[in-house]
Amino acid sequence: MNTSHTPYRVGEWLPQDQETLNDWLRQLAAKTKQADLPLQPSIQAFKEYIEGDASAFMLFTRMFNEQPKRHNTPVHGGDSGPEPEAIVENYQQMLAMCNYVLSMAPEFNETGLVGFPINAIVDRVMATESGYCAFRDPTVNTHFKRILNDWGEFLKSSESVSVLNDSPTGWLSDAAMEKMAGSREAFISTFDCDPTLPHYGFSCWDDFFTRVFKPDQRPVASPDDNNVIANACESAPYKWATNVQLQDTFWIKGQPYSLQHMLNNNADYYPEFAGGTVYQAFLSATQYHRWNSPVDGVIEMIEFVDGSYYAEAPAIGEDPAGPNESQGYITEMATRAIIYIKADNPAIGLMAFMAVGMAEVSTCDVTVKPQQIVKKGDELGMFHFGGSTHCLLFRKGVNLSFNFHGQELNEGQNYLLTSPIHVRSEIAKVVPTQGK
Structure with missing residues (x-):
């Protein structure tokens, strides 16, 4: 082949x-x-x-x-x-x-x-x-x-706006518009922009890549149902795992999650997630790059972790798919921002959103503060210069039914050819424990 x-x-x-x-x-x-x-x-x-x-x-x-x-x-x-x-x-x-x-x-x-x-x-x-x-x-x-x-x-400078043009290598070309939104008309109706202005009103590359949706786009899934968890990013499912261990051999092929290392040895928080669930998804270069709250709740704590930028999992060797196959590995190794949220729904309680920087896309810009009240779908922050990967972490006993919108995923397996699921749409639902 x-x-x-x-x-x-x-x-x-x-x-x-x-x-x-x-x-x-x-x-x-x-x-x-x-x-x-x-x-x-x-x-x-x-x-x-x-x-x-x-x-x-x-x-x-x-x-x-x-x-x-x-x-x-x-x-x-x-x-x-x-x-x-x-x-x-x-x-x-x-x-x-x-x-x-x-x-x-x-x-x-x-x-x-x-x-x-x-x-x-x-x-x-x-x-x-x-x-x-x-x-x-x-x-x-x-x-x-x-x-x-x-x-x-x-x-972030005006010089970088030079690539926002309609040439074959420009981000305002027909081909680019088709890649980002399906068509030029769809891009204009989806994103906050002004096609009558130079560069569609974007002042620089960063302004273009952190573009926002128009208010009528990406509605919040079941805003009045706290059992419904919203997708935090415009992202494609990569992996989900239950009964995640505090310490595991994350550098081997398969890369099981290792909570203590993912959460930067923060003893006030990582024990809370022992035996819990991790869901990971990756962002595309041509998609939306901001993060949104998956639940109603209060921002309890924010932590920034300085990590690696260009480290691959040793088990991958010389495989040209190394960056893909290292998606799990970098959750323990790469630069990242961790936002702990105390969900209003007691069946969820404390959870965490983790934005993981990968290579050049390592600027994790958090736009919320501790003790801030957030509603499901509210902005939490963004990646600059593009996107990377992110995780949702839930404690043991939070029973979830994931909704991958028609895509078949088995627990513990890596998926590299899935399609992005809309931000703010349903990604999971809390399933009541039997007998309660």
Whole structure:
């Protein structure tokens, strides 16, 4: 079977096939070399750290020597062809290409969006032994955070609006509109925008990607029924699990959830969820990127966790589907925001919403405060520069019947080809315990 166009990049943040990604990298490498830009301060600081720290220097040198020589991608009907020489050859080139990215906004591409340009640059070295070590290092992730903050500032600037046009690579093209909403007419009627204004009234890339629905869109499911839980994001189901353990071997294939690590060792909260339920879903690059409360209740506590940005599960190896298959793993490892909500419904009680940053999409912007009263469907916050993955956590004894809107999912299995379910629609319902 020819799998060169297998959609293994969850959420369409990276191209569906390796050759498209390779072509994009070759073009970026050529543009970077031609531009020969001076390093921005955050990139220069990272370079100085790599070259000044013996461990970092070793790991960032070795990972490029360890990157796979070929991908097992069948070409022209069946045989695996040789992988071309590495496109990103060393950490110096990696840094230069990242530096170039900091002054560009993602373009639309029908054959494969590169919404994670830095992820694309380090895609192959992430899956090496040295990459596993380097990309989990706290100091390395501190540097990546500074770099991504710089990119975020560019994406909030007026310069980034250049990709909001109707060219084939523009986000206002017919093809992009079809991808995001089904048609241009549907986009205009669905989202808060003004097609009579330049760039549809969006001031920058970030303004466009955090766009909001018009008031009549995405109604709240059963607003007067507290047994109905609303979908917190416009997201596709990935996995659900019951009887989740406080500690588990989340780095193995299958990646069981490990509550103590997911909830950042917060002893005031993680024991509450022992034996409970976790539901996880992922967001698409072309969809809505804000989070909404799944229940009526009170915001009890908010916690931000600094974690990794480019760490894959070691069990995945050199699988090109690594970012997909690491969805469970990153709930314990990645940058994330945890919002604890005391639901009005006593059958639910304390629950948690967890927004998990992945690669470039790691800015978790919470817009609620502790002790704030929220209604089901109210905004909790948003991802900037796109979307990632999120979890809902429920305590043991909260019996739920999930509603995947016609999609068949079995407990404990990962699903990468599901379709997004509308935010604020029903995602689950509390089922009364027998005898009560």
